Amino acid sequence: MATLYHHWLSPAARFVRVLVMEKRLDVTLRLEKEWERRQAFLALNPAGEVPVLVMDDGSAYSGALAIAEYLEDTIAEPALMPENPDGRYEVRRLLGWFHTKLGTEVTRLIVSEKLFKRFLGMGEPDSDSVRCAAQNLKTHLRYIGHLASRRHYLAGPVFTMADAAAAAHISVADYFGDIAWDAWPDAKDWYMRVKSRRSIRALLADRIPGLVPPPHYGDPDF
Template identity: 70%
Template sequence: MPTLYHHWLSPAARFIRVILAEKRVDIDLREEREWERRPAFLALNPAGEVPVLVMDDGKAYSGTKAIAEYLEEAIPEPALLIGSVDERYEIRRLIGWFHTKIGTEVTRLLVSEKLHKRIYGIGVPDSTAVRCAAHNLKTHMKYITYLVADRNYLTGKYFTMADAAAAAHLSVIDYFGDVHWSDWPEVKDWYMRVKSRRSMRSLLQDRVPGIRPPVHYDNVDF
């Protein structure tokens, strides 16, 4: 059985977990605390970052986007990069948007302030950083509202890697209770569709010791 080194609130690892679940690949999850810089883990990925996927033959794959592309080629069905060349480009563009833009401007700020400071015991969250993340999130929620205005999913009728990327980040943000869903009904409807998928159900059962998500977190109907 393949092994995925991950952390519970790593959106990159969650993205790969969703892809693996969509492709019906059973995996052994191993929590990796990147900040510990374990030599054995660094031997798998010198960058010291999750996710790292180790296949049954012992080969280790790192780099979030590279793993996703590898899985799409190695396990083509069900396809998560679909459509014409331009349509697949759009899926890849959105994957980059969510992992780079929302990752930098929202998710990493919240994880750093609300999780890492707790782990390291270095004080309470910086209210300025948290407010900045909240402000930036509004921009991204407006963009997702635009994308899903006349679609079931971000790029059309079907669930793709773009949806997996967006959901990976929003699920982490929502774990901290920082998504005001009543302000974003179109995004809420989209996220309800995503939450109902088998690939999201186990992920939403994750719990970080000492930090509880809001009561609606794993409820498909909010």
């Protein structure tokens, strides 16, 4: 069985977890605390970052987007990329938006300030960074709502990697109770749709010891 090295609130790892569930690839999840810099893990990925997917034959694949392409190339069904070039372009554009822009402006700040500083004894969260992440999050929720109001899913009529990427990041922010969902009805409707999927529900079952999410976190009908 393949092994996926991940961390609870790594959006990149969450993204790949959704993809392997959608592709129905049996994997064993292995929690990897990246900050420990284990030599055995560095041998798999010198960058020292999750996710890392190790296949049955020992081949190791790192980098969330590279793993996504590998899975799409090797497991044809169900397809998570459109067949036509314009559709594939749109999914790739949104992958860049969520993993780069949303990740830089929101989730990296949230995880650094609200998780790592707390559990690694790095001091109190920086209030300016937290406020910045909260303000940026509004922009991204507005954009998700804009897309969702025009399409059933973010890149078109069916669930794609774009939805997996957005859900991976949004679920991290939601774990900390940072989203006032009633203010974002279109984004909420989209998130309710993706939360009903088995692949997303598996993510939402995770709990970090000593850090409890809000009551609505795992509820698809919130």
